[in-house]
Amino acid sequence: MSATDVPARPGGVLALDATMRKEESLAKLAWRRFRRHRMAMVGALILLGLVLYIIVGSLVFSEADANYNDVTRRYLAPGGAFLFGTDEIGRDVLARTIYGGQISLVIGVVAALISVVVGTLTGALAGYYGGLLDSVLMRITEAMLTIPQIFLLLVMAKFFGNRIGDVQVLGRTFSGSVIVIVLIIGATSWMYLARIVRSTYLSLREQEFVTAAHCIGVSTPRIIFGHILPNAMAPIIVAATLGVAGAIITEAYISFLGLGVRAPTATWGSMMQGATSAVIQGHWWLWFFPGLMIVLTTLGINFIGDGLRDALDPHSIR
Amino acid sequence: MGRYLVRRLLQTIPLLLFVSVILFVLMNNIGDPLATMGGRERLRSEDRERLARQLGLDQPVYMQYIYWLIGNDWMTFDMDGDGEPETAGNRRGVLRGDLGMSMVERRPVSEIIGQRIPNTLILMIPAEIVIVVVSLAIGMMSALKQYSFLDHFFTSLSFITYSMPVFWLGLMLMFVFSVNFKTWGLPYLPTLGMYDPGADKTIFELIRHMILPVTTIAAISVAAYSRYIRSNMLEVIHSDYVRTARSKGLHEQLVVWRHAFKNAALPLVTLIGLDLPFLLAGALVTESIFQWPGMGRLFLHHLDRADYPVLMGILMLVSVMVVLFQILTDITYTWLDPRIRYA
Numbered sequence A: 001m002s003a004t005d006v007p008a009r010p011g012g013v014l015a016l017d018a019t020m021r022k023e024e025s026l027a028k029l030a031w032r033r034f035r036r037h038r039m040a041m042v043g044a045l046i047l048l049g050l051v052l053y054i055i056v057g058s059l060v061f062s063e064a065d066a067n068y069n070d071v072t073r074r075y076l077a078p079g080g081a082f083l084f085g086t087d088e089i090g091r092d093v094l095a096r097t098i099y100g101g102q103i104s105l106v107i108g109v110v111a112a113l114i115s116v117v118v119g120t121l122t123g124a125l126a127g128y129y130g131g132l133l134d135s136v137l138m139r140i141t142e143a144m145l146t147i148p149q150i151f152l153l154l155v156m157a158k159f160f161g162n163r164i165g166d167v168q169v170l171g172r173t174f175s176g177s178v179i180v181i182v183l184i185i186g187a188t189s190w191m192y193l194a195r196i197v198r199s200t201y202l203s204l205r206e207q208e209f210v211t212a213a214h215c216i217g218v219s220t221p222r223i224i225f226g227h228i229l230p231n232a233m234a235p236i237i238v239a240a241t242l243g244v245a246g247a248i249i250t251e252a253y254i255s256f257l258g259l260g261v262r263a264p265t266a267t268w269g270s271m272m273q274g275a276t277s278a279v280i281q282g283h284w285w286l287w288f289f290p291g292l293m294i295v296l297t298t299l300g301i302n303f304i305g306d307g308l309r310d311a312l313d314p315h316s317i318r
Numbered sequence B: 001m002g003r004y005l006v007r008r009l010l011q012t013i014p015l016l017l018f019v020s021v022i023l024f025v026l027m028n029n030i031g032d033p034l035a036t037m038g039g040r041e042r043l044r045s046e047d048r049e050r051l052a053r054q055l056g057l058d059q060p061v062y063m064q065y066i067y068w069l070i071g072n073d074w075m076t077f078d079m080d081g082d083g084e085p086e087t088a089g090n091r092r093g094v095l096r097g098d099l100g101m102s103m104v105e106r107r108p109v110s111e112i113i114g115q116r117i118p119n120t121l122i123l124m125i126p127a128e129i130v131i132v133v134v135s136l137a138i139g140m141m142s143a144l145k146q147y148s149f150l151d152h153f154f155t156s157l158s159f160i161t162y163s164m165p166v167f168w169l170g171l172m173l174m175f176v177f178s179v180n181f182k183t184w185g186l187p188y189l190p191t192l193g194m195y196d197p198g199a200d201k202t203i204f205e206l207i208r209h210m211i212l213p214v215t216t217i218a219a220i221s222v223a224a225y226s227r228y229i230r231s232n233m234l235e236v237i238h239s240d241y242v243r244t245a246r247s248k249g250l251h252e253q254l255v256v257w258r259h260a261f262k263n264a265a266l267p268l269v270t271l272i273g274l275d276l277p278f279l280l281a282g283a284l285v286t287e288s289i290f291q292w293p294g295m296g297r298l299f300l301h302h303l304d305r306a307d308y309p310v311l312m313g314i315l316m317l318v319s320v321m322v323v324l325f326q327i328l329t330d331i332t333y334t335w336l337d338p339r340i341r342y343a
Helices: A027-037 A038-060 A063-067 A094-129 A131-146 A151-162 A177-187 A191-204 A207-213 A220-256 A275-280 A285-312 B001-025 B044-053 B061-070 B107-143 B147-160 B166-183 B203-237 B238-248 B251-265 B269-275 B276-291 B295-304 B307-334
Strands: A167-169 A170-174
Touching: A027 A038, A027 A285, A038 A094, A038 A285, A063 A094, A094 A131, A094 A177, A094 A191, A094 A220, A094 A285, A131 A191, A131 B001, A131 B307, A151 A177, A151 A220, A151 B001, A151 B276, A151 B295, A151 B307, A177 A220, A191 A220, A207 A220, A220 A285, A220 B166, A220 B276, A275 B166, A285 B147, A285 B166, B001 B061, B001 B307, B044 B061, B107 B147, B107 B203, B107 B251, B107 B269, B107 B276, B107 B295, B107 B307, B147 B203, B166 B203, B166 B276, B203 B251, B203 B269, B203 B276, B203 B307, B238 B251, B251 B269, B269 B276, B269 B307, B276 B295, B276 B307
Parallel strands: none
Antiparallel strands: A167 A170
8 A cells, every 4th residue: 555545544543643644655765654653753763772782892892802712710799891791701791782682683684684685586476477486496395394493403403404504794704603593593483474465465466456457558567567666565574573683582482492502603592502511500690681781671672562563554544 | 074184184194294204305414314323432433333324324225215104114224234135024014003112221212201201291291281370460560550650560571581591581580599599598499300310209399390491481472372361351441242231231250251362362273273382492501401301401411412303202292292292272162162163
């Protein structure tokens, strides 16, 4: 549903709003609604704070600080020189939450992007073409949904395990496991979006504007991506946002279980690997701070996702 | 209905076959099951060859899959390495109810899994009960007392809980109720396992050990479902038929519990049926934190040693459960909501 056909509804969204101009695009409308969404703004502030934390933090500490170990200073409680304490080999937990945060956020964003691209493509092709292609793609989707994601992830993490060596990006060395994790999270989280996009395409392809585009000779790829896709953007944007939070939590799961990102690269999840013994020994700062970072991030993203859902909903009256 | 059920069940057959092929291919490359068989010493290469031959690991993947699926008791194999097939295969295959032998434990997979299933159910069933009861209670109360202090409190709490990784919640609970309560001299909960070592295996002991894992598994679902019940209840309570019930003078209790509650709570059935995969994921991580000897830890343990028959057994069991729960959910729903019919 595009913004221009809304005024036709008497007493609908636009009629209520005196400040609204006729030509306001859906994006502008959504942005205005989003700004008025209190929870979403709180979420955006939380996220902004976290991004500042990992950017300003990386100016204060170098990555070498984050990976520097010294067993003479192991298990120091928070306070003094180490605000968040030190871990089992004397690494600074504060510095590691900063650099781990960078990797966690990158993993979240890239994995969500992969899953959105795969999900949208699958859903769009299945929904638009229907027939054999649809049944094949949907059977694959169904099969992927049948195995709970965590089991599939663990098996795939093992499968791709150590096949990628360390990578150099911008003068920094990352464990190749980061790439593996990003790929497998992306590859195991696209199914719900594919189903939503498919159903949107199924209904949209029968509409007049698609027939009209066909008649004036618009090419099929152009119809799929240029004409129908913009009308299916709302659920895709919401899924992309929430997908970032989901990917960060998922990464934490597999890293916690010891199959995720490997040393020397830190992530919030891998910092908590083996945390059960830290709990029993009372070294709470080892797992508390990285976990808190994850909670704040996902909370912020979930708030924003909620706000986007309301803002992009054509039926909402705010 | 009967025909619908038959069709659904028939559809699951190719689906599960497809799933098993994907998994089997992945399984074949997750590591070397022979790596740990020599104990501390490295295997000599002739031992490695002999073991691979005896375990059938020298066969191509598709043959291994066929043996896994339909067995190999109709063939003979070369076990002693002289190039002459002489030993008859002894596997009957999954389709004939034989999940094979574990490669590292030399016991039937069904026996290994069978020992662990009760332990996982001991966690999952109470967790499901807690999820239903607590989320109904919180959701109904939040809806009936909308915008009250408690409503706001539970809204915030559920948002925060929903954003947590399950294991972090488990760690926090363990830290507060086991470790700190002990140091503060309060009655504390045990940290690990199902029973304390040396203690009697009483039901009381078991329940004490269950409290934290069950809470951990249930918490995130409770957070999500209580919100869902709340918004459903708010919608129902403002609907026409509830207004009618009120305006004809029915007692408020009767309106809420007899008329509104049912319609607000029924969709929970679908959620619970379809969310089984998430619950299993939570259970896997929770078992790992609290060192609960269930299926999740069994899976992680054998994943480490690339013991594919056990892994395949667990994964196929889980997949079958997920598919069956989907069908069961659909059927329950037609029974609960007569407006829905399947042809």
